[in-house]
Amino acid sequence: xxxxxxxxAIPLSPDQLHDRFLTLLPRxxxxxxxxxxxxxxxKKADAIAEMVALAWQWFVRLMERxxxxxxxxxxxxxxxxxxxNSGRRLAGxxxxxxxxxxxxxxxxxxxxxxxxxxxxxxxxxxxxxPHGQEMHDAFEERLQHNTVSPVPEQAAFRxxxxxxxxxxxxxxxxxLDDLMAxxxxxxxxxxxxxxPARVSQLRRExxxxxxxxxxxxxxxxxGQVAA
Numbered sequence: 001x002x003x004x005x006x007x008x009a010i011p012l013s014p015d016q017l018h019d020r021f022l023t024l025l026p027r028x029x030x031x032x033x034x035x036x037x038x039x040x041x042x043k044k045a046d047a048i049a050e051m052v053a054l055a056w057q058w059f060v061r062l063m064e065r066x067x068x069x070x071x072x073x074x075x076x077x078x079x080x081x082x083x084x085n086s087g088r089r090l091a092g093x094x095x096x097x098x099x100x101x102x103x104x105x106x107x108x109x110x111x112x113x114x115x116x117x118x119x120x121x122x123x124x125x126x127x128x129x130p131h132g133q134e135m136h137d138a139f140e141e142r143l144q145h146n147t148v149s150p151v152p153e154q155a156a157f158r159x160x161x162x163x164x165x166x167x168x169x170x171x172x173x174x175x176l177d178d179l180m181a182x183x184x185x186x187x188x189x190x191x192x193x194x195x196p197a198r199v200s201q202l203r204r205e206x207x208x209x210x211x212x213x214x215x216x217x218x219x220x221x222x223g224q225v226a227a
Contacts, residue, residue, distance in 0.1 A: 012063065021059050024070060028055050031077035035085070051080050053090040133196045137185045164213045168206075175202060 012020070032048040039047060058080070062069050069076040087103035096104060105111055165173055171192065178188045185203070189196045 017060060017063060020063075020070075021056060024055075024059070024073060025052065027073055028052060028077050028080065031081060032084075035081040047084055050089055051084045054083060054088065055080050057090060134184075134186060136200070137196075160214055164210060167209075167213070172202070172206070175199070176206060179203060179206075 028051065029048060032051045033044075036044050036047045055076075058076070059069055085102075087101055095101060098104060099110075099112060165176065168176065175188060175192055178191065183191075185196050185199045188194075189199045192199075194202075
């Protein structure tokens with residue numbers, strides 16, 4: 001026959017619980033700063049804040065069961081950090097299909113990052129770091145416009161683009177066709193015997209020339225304003 005000893009501990013008041021939790025808080029936050037040291041800015045602060053909030057919930061539940069987390073603080077903080085890292089939140093767990101969920105990003109092998117304000121890249125950025133050109137090519141591919149355009153713009157493009165394309169030499173037309181087909185800068189450079197930097201330069205040159213070709217003449221704009 002097993003006899004269970006009943007707890008004779010005196011329940012703590014909310015103020016006493018809060019004061020005891022504050023004694024553990026520095027260790028919890030320090031463990032969070034170490035565990036989430038790979039995060040930057042607000043992401044790190046949010047992770048530590050979620051860890052503190054979850055710690056308070058767990059602390060109260062353990063104290064209600066007469067278990068003091070200070071007796072196993074290292075294990076307590078470790079499980080807290082792992083829970084937050086896996087997507088656990090005080091107000092519920094993040095959705096598994098949410099692309100902003102770090103756990104979902106790790107599970108499917110992708111990241112969410114802000115795009116730079118300009119597609120331009122310096123020479124040092126392209127060639128002073130490994131795969132710099134490839135990373136810039138991937139960035140340019142992300143900025144490609146969609147294929148859904150208003151009908152008047154489609155009609156104007158079908159008229160203007162063949163005319164503008166004929167103004168370029170045979171080699172430029174071949175490079176244009178490859179770029180429009182979605183080939184990467186590195187692949188186009190190998191195909192035409194050019195450097196990746198030259199292909200990127202030609203891309204910008206094509207864009208500027210197209211803008212000049214399709215721009216409205218100043219005389220016509222002034223005439224419309226005068227009318």
